[in-house]
Amino acid sequence: MADEATWRPPRACDDYWSEWKHCRSIRNLFHNYYTYGEAPTCKQWKRDYENCREWEKTKSSAAKDSLCKSERERIVEKQKRAPVWNLRKSPPVDWYLPLDEGKSK
Template identity: 35%
Template structure:
């Protein structure tokens, strides 16, 4: 009976290791440099950060996750601890899910699969006329003229200058 329990526990542990390895292999590039987690933790605990948290949320936020992420990042980078790396990745995934929650919950707009077929058609006449004298258009023509002058000066050497070696 105890051997059966041991093999079940080993199976569960092996399944967890496989799951951690799959997550690590798929999202390992999501682990940021450890200094970023340290900076985020320091910012969260700073006076300015606390003031901002109280102003925005009406309460102080828990900064423990940033500290845990920093510690796990250190373990991952120093000792190549895959489990710590997976913990950082899962934290990043949950942060991303929380940030994009409103986007995914938005049912006002239908999301399109492809851009419209006429996305690059010319502007209507009134918009083309209005943009003719825009700052962006003037700068673009100015840069094009400079490039043409530079190309011309490189292709035609100056005939009035002389270089002599003695």
């Protein structure tokens, strides 16, 4: 199984740990509570960190599969959200005209 020996986690294990610490920070807890009305769930970041460490120690295929599944779910979740701004196909027709910043309405 050469694939098992050369496979690396999608992120460094320390990245999962940093994400978990950020998720549990007071600032992030306050932001999520204010924005969404609930505290964030940080369990997946910790689980991913533990699976990453397990994979580094034992090369466990269960840990590898769990990490891959978790990253796939993150990508799918990220793609569900629509962009905040509508992207333009071309610049506005009057893009070269000066702005009306100094004029009062």
